[in-house]
Amino acid sequence: MKRKHATRSRSSALLEQPATVWRHSQRNRVIEDAWLTDVSVGLKVGFDRETHSTTSLFGPRNKLVRSPQAETILGLISALNAKDPYTARHSIRVESYARCIAKRLKLGPEITKMIRIAALLHDIGKIGIADSILTKKGPLTETEFETMKEHPALGASILGPIHFMDPLLPLVVHHHEWFDGNGYPAGLSADAIPFGAKVIQAADCVDAMMWPRSYRTGFPISKIITEFEEGSGSQFDPNIARITIEWLHEYSAIMESQLAKGAGYD
Ligand SMILES: [Fe+2]
Numbered sequence: 001m002k003r004k005h006a007t008r009s010r011s012s013a014l015l016e017q018p019a020t021v022w023r024h025s026q027r028n029r030v031i032e033d034a035w036l037t038d039v040s041v042g043l044k045v046g047f048d049r050e051t052h053s054t055t056s057l058f059g060p061r062n063k064l065v066r067s068p069q070a071e072t073i074l075g076l077i078s079a080l081n082a083k084d085p086y087t088a089r090h091s092i093r094v095e096s097y098a099r100c101i102a103k104r105l106k107l108g109p110e111i112t113k114m115i116r117i118a119a120l121l122h123d124i125g126k127i128g129i130a131d132s133i134l135t136k137k138g139p140l141t142e143t144e145f146e147t148m149k150e151h152p153a154l155g156a157s158i159l160g161p162i163h164f165m166d167p168l169l170p171l172v173v174h175h176h177e178w179f180d181g182n183g184y185p186a187g188l189s190a191d192a193i194p195f196g197a198k199v200i201q202a203a204d205c206v207d208a209m210m211w212p213r214s215y216r217t218g219f220p221i222s223k224i225i226t227e228f229e230e231g232s233g234s235q236f237d238p239n240i241a242r243i244t245i246e247w248l249h250e251y252s253a254i255m256e257s258q259l260a261k262g263a264g265y266d
């Protein structure tokens with residue numbers, strides 16, 4: 001109960017923050033290419049080692065991963081992996097999809113970095129969701145889904161004490177908003193949704209549809225493209241949906257091949 005109360009007060013302030021308030025402050029210029037590269041290297045090492053160990057995503061400390069920011073992100077992903085390996089691997093895939101979409105949107109390096117880090121951590125709040133719901137073998141009940149919908153605000157609560165995460169919080173909080181306002185947690189629509197959150201939402205949906213769950217098979221890429229065509233303007237920002245569809249067409253053969261091998265696309 002105590003945790004829920006703290007989460008509500010924290011999230012209520014974030015939910016009232018319009019996308020236009022999001023600014024890249026001087027303090028956040030510590031987010032630089034070098035340590036984001038460290039994160040990528042750490043993830044690559046972890047992903048490769050995953051085939052040898054299911055208990056740790058990263059294995060022994062890699063000497064290339066040394067900046068505090070990179071270690072913070074890798075530590076958070078590792079914590080998520082300890083809680084639910086599926087969600088950790090999903091987060092790594094969503095980062096790679098979001099990076100591809102951001103590149104095709106011709107976004108600048110700063111916003112691209114923000115999107116990549118927020119994509120890695122977008123579901124970190126699932127650490128606070130009960131295992132009986134998070135790893136349930138089957139569709140969630142309405143009550144369980146309501147609990148699951150707390151994960152964006154829980155994510156902001158987890159990342160909130162880490163100052164360099166400040167500009168990422170709106171992207172984490174709003175990654176389940178819909179363009180038409182029918183998403184959650186705030187029901188924001190169109191340009192009120194942080195742009196980066198809309199990119200992550202598209203990447204998140206690609207992965208959610210593509211990968212099989214215990215209760216359903218993964219969608220073929222052709223069906224994912226159809227979902228984006230039909231969801232453009234309702235679930236998805238039309239411009240981001242168009243770019244995502246272009247990217248899915250371009251890389252469908254590569255992605256199908258990676259999927260067949262059981263690996264994420266990169
Ligand atoms: Fe999510």
Ligand SMILES: [Fe+2]
Nearest residue numbers: 090122123204
């Ligand atoms: Fe997700």
